[in-house]
Amino acid sequence: MTDTMTNTTTNTGTGWRFSENASLRERNTFHIEAKARWLLQIDALGALPEALSQPEWRDAPLLPLGGGSNLLFAGDFDGAALAFNARGVRIPEDGDEALVRGEAGLPWHDFVRWSLDAGFCGLENLSLIPGTVGACPIQNIGAYGVEVGERIETVEAFDRVERRFVRIAKKDCGFGYRESIFKHDADRYLIVAVEFRLPRHAPLKLNYAGIDEQLLAMGVATPNARDVSDAIIRIRQRKLPDPALVGNAGSFFKNPIVPQALAFSLQMRDEKTPVFPGDSADTRKLSAAWLIEHAGWKGFREGDAGVSPNHALVLVNHGNASGAQIMQLARRIAASVQEKFGVAIEPEPRVIGATW
Ligand SMILES: Cc1cc2nc3c(=O)[nH]c(=O)nc-3n(C[C@H](O)[C@H](O)[C@H](O)COP(=O)(O)OP(=O)(O)OC[C@H]3O[C@@H](n4cnc5c(N)ncnc54)[C@H](O)[C@@H]3O)c2cc1C
Missing domain, CATH: 3.90.78.10 (UDP-N-acetylenolpyruvoylglucosamine reductase, C-terminal domain)
Known part of the structure; x- marks a missing residue:
């Protein structure tokens, strides 16, 4: 189906592609050279069941891959790595507290900034965390006093045991400190989208490691959610090495x-x-x-x-x-x-x- 030696991408079904012997160096933020036997790319979420059911890799180990910012490749992956390219955003319910749905392939920080531009708040403390929307529930990403599980309403996933798309309510996600059911049942759920409940007005969380001081340094006396996001971006840029550089x-x-x-x-x-x-x-x-x-x-x-x-x-x-x-x-x-x-x-x- 593909030319193994040249690692070419083949268009096979509608809405998905694959390549063989694919380098993952640009797909993990440690920039470690590692290969996946197959790399499946899902362009349209509805194409997922067809892509997964191909006989070559149907029974092989599967590794869902977001931005690779929470992975260490200590060797090659002898199975199918699965990347979601779908990046749509919808607002199924609008109002003082809106429901906002983001697809798995959306870069997390872009989604946070989009939500602030659209007038929502609640995700500002999670600014500049690398990775994708699809991975955010896995370890219930957290920073500056906020965990994403506080804002998640529903996780949409493909259940590999039941072989169907499911909707998992927040109460069933098992969110804890860097924890969720998705982390422990890593082979079961492929997260395709996440729904967030985002208020238009909510108290800001400023009582955490240096946010107040940073806002002061920026000359902001009465901050809004965007200001908090700006402050956290600056603190993180100062403290953490940029994976693009190191x-x-x-x-x-x-x-x-x-x-x-x-x-x-x-x-x-x-x-x-x-x-x-x-x-x-x-x-x-x-x-x-x-x-x-x-x-x-x-x-x-x-x-x-x-x-x-x-x-x-x-x-x-x-x-x-x-x-x-x-x-x-x-x-x-x-x-x-x-x-x-x-x-x-x-x-x-x-x-x-x-x-x-
Ligand atoms: C500089 C830096 C700063 C960071 N700061 C923070 C921080 O402040 N707080 C924090 O919590 N984390 C932080 N992280 C860790 C990381 O950014 C998050 O865990 C992020 O959510 C990982 O997203 P990803 O898309 O890169 O996932 P990946 O690294 O690609 O995958 C991580 C795990 O999720 C699984 N996975 C990925 N996508 C899916 C999917 N769609 N369905 C099912 N499983 C999936 C993978 O199989 C893997 O097990 C930081 C990382 C870096 C490099």
């Missing part, structure tokens, strides 16, 4: 949730240890960035694999690091945090081709 996947480790007793004993050792509420009364959340920095890893570099000098939580590819080298570095960091603090940390991105 390969990375944002925060590489999740903040660990630990028993309250362990958090307190760490605070006894060093009163500056940051401790936040956990997910229950007897747990606490620690800052993975603080632990990694205090284990001495900030700015570390070995070959092209390293830790950002500005943010200890961000592992970087300075050029030609392989996914296996990034993974090896991640394992060394986790082992040293475990040894120094007795705390287990684990990766936030999905790792392909290796297990943690």
Whole structure:
């Protein structure tokens, strides 16, 4: 069906295409060279069942791929990578609180800015997070005191078990800190669109890490949602390496949730240890960035694999690091945090081709 050696794209059905032996280097923000045996591109969402049912890859592993900003390829993917190109936006219900539907392939930040231009608010604190609308529910993206699950009404997906399109209400999405049912049942749901409930007026969330100061520096005394978005863009540009310039996947480790007793004993050792509420009364959340920095890893570099000098939580590819080298570095960091603090940390991105 295709010329394997030249990795050409073949138009097969209406609304979908595929190529073989496809390079994923431009499709992951670590810029790691890895190949997928097949790359399926879905241009029209209705074409998905036909594309999936082709005998060559029908029974092969499937990897839905958005912007590749939360993935580490530690090897090639011997299966079908699936990219959604559909980027439509609709407003099925308008009013003081509108329902806004975005298709999976829309770049997340473009969608946030579009929503602000259209007079909606609620997503401003999530500005400049890389990736796509289709991936935003997977780990319930969060930043600056807001998680996207707070704004999601329904997730539309193709259910690979029932082989039909389904609508999953927010209450059934299992949203938690960097969590959802989609993350745990990664082989079941292919998210094709997300519906958001967005108000036209809502209180702004400004009480988080530096937003107030940034607004002040911008000379904004009475901010609107767009101003908050502008402020967060500037803070993030200052703090986080731009994946277009230095390969990375944002925060590489999740903040660990630990028993309250362990958090307190760490605070006894060093009163500056940051401790936040956990997910229950007897747990606490620690800052993975603080632990990694205090284990001495900030700015570390070995070959092209390293830790950002500005943010200890961000592992970087300075050029030609392989996914296996990034993974090896991640394992060394986790082992040293475990040894120094007795705390287990684990990766936030999905790792392909290796297990943690
Ligand atoms: C510089 C930088 C900063 C970041 N900051 C933040 C932050 O502040 N907060 C935060 O939460 N995250 C952050 N991230 C992580 C990342 O941007 C988000 O997790 C984002 O939602 C990933 O989107 P993506 O389209 O790139 O998904 P990908 O990386 O392509 O995929 C991630 C996971 O979702 C699955 N997936 C993708 N699309 C679909 C689909 N349509 N259906 C089913 N499964 C799918 C993939 O199989 C994979 O398991 C950051 C990343 C970078 C590089």
